[in-house]
Amino acid sequence: MMISKGDYMAESSGFGKVILFNEHFVVYNIPAIASAIGMKTVTSIEPADKLTLIDNRKETPGYKKEKMGQQKNSLKRIIHAAGIDNPNIKIIIEGDLIASSGIGASAASCVAIASALSDYFNLGFSDKKINEIAYEGEKGYHGTPSGIDNTAATYGGLVWFKKGKPNVIERLNIQSPVEIVIANTGIVADTSKVVAGVRERKEKNPGKYNKIFNDAEKLVYDARKALEVFDLKRVRALMNENHSLLQEIGVSCKELDFLVKLAKDNGAYGAKLTGGGAGGNMVALTPTKHLQEKVASAIEKEGFEVLRTTIG
Ligand code: MEV
Numbered sequence: 001m002m003i004s005k006g007d008y009m010a011e012s013s014g015f016g017k018v019i020l021f022n023e024h025f026v027v028y029n030i031p032a033i034a035s036a037i038g039m040k041t042v043t044s045i046e047p048a049d050k051l052t053l054i055d056n057r058k059e060t061p062g063y064k065k066e067k068m069g070q071q072k073n074s075l076k077r078i079i080h081a082a083g084i085d086n087p088n089i090k091i092i093i094e095g096d097l098i099a100s101s102g103i104g105a106s107a108a109s110c111v112a113i114a115s116a117l118s119d120y121f122n123l124g125f126s127d128k129k130i131n132e133i134a135y136e137g138e139k140g141y142h143g144t145p146s147g148i149d150n151t152a153a154t155y156g157g158l159v160w161f162k163k164g165k166p167n168v169i170e171r172l173n174i175q176s177p178v179e180i181v182i183a184n185t186g187i188v189a190d191t192s193k194v195v196a197g198v199r200e201r202k203e204k205n206p207g208k209y210n211k212i213f214n215d216a217e218k219l220v221y222d223a224r225k226a227l228e229v230f231d232l233k234r235v236r237a238l239m240n241e242n243h244s245l246l247q248e249i250g251v252s253c254k255e256l257d258f259l260v261k262l263a264k265d266n267g268a269y270g271a272k273l274t275g276g277g278a279g280g281n282m283v284a285l286t287p288t289k290h291l292q293e294k295v296a297s298a299i300e301k302e303g304f305e306v307l308r309t310t311i312g
Pocket of ligand 1: 019022023024025027102104144145146147148149191195274275276
């Protein structure tokens, strides 16, 4: 997504995201629903003596250090996928999306970098191409990504995503944007490890896991319908159920469960972990500014960072 263009500078952005339904299940070709959020990563590129990456994003403490190796690997993959040889450029990453687990920080940066490269080198990449390059970059962070994060980061809006050949990507339209609260456990999580853990447990216990996966598949079709007819009470029940399924496959943690309960106790319309889990972030549906503020301030009072934004 291009923001502006100068003779010697290119600046582009990628959206952060929340997954509203079916993270993890989406890795196994079960549909999922994600939404871009109002916060973005912005990348600019300038000429330099050699390839340099400057990361000025605000972070959950420890995030950048933990991800440094993955970020380098990701950048190499992006440059290769863009078909560029040894570029002498300085890439600066910033924007109001916090570098934190669960809100698509890695995908947003991959999209922003791919888009800025297209601009700087006049490559004229389409959004589809930027999404494909960002997907290659995402592999540097978590091995076998489903592609949902880079898709939401590229296109924005509310997205129905099913991994496959090709992926199914559909824009969902809802009556009006809905307020949400995102709350950060402060724990930096490694998505590739959490995804690998699910795979291991699934292989050890296929009976139990197949049943949960079938439930997740049924649930997401109901969720799509509920969003499209704007039945937020139904969305509430399904989000809560989705969190239970994620607990059952072992990707929640006590901090996420605490935040989910706190949001619900304060009237949230459904709350669940979002993204890889095992730390990272929780999302709560809080239609109306008043409810959003009530839930957000209750969580802040407990010492957690929150984002107030909308979906749809
Ligand atoms: C991470 O944001 C979402 C996961 O489903 C992994 C993926 O889809 O690649 C956990």
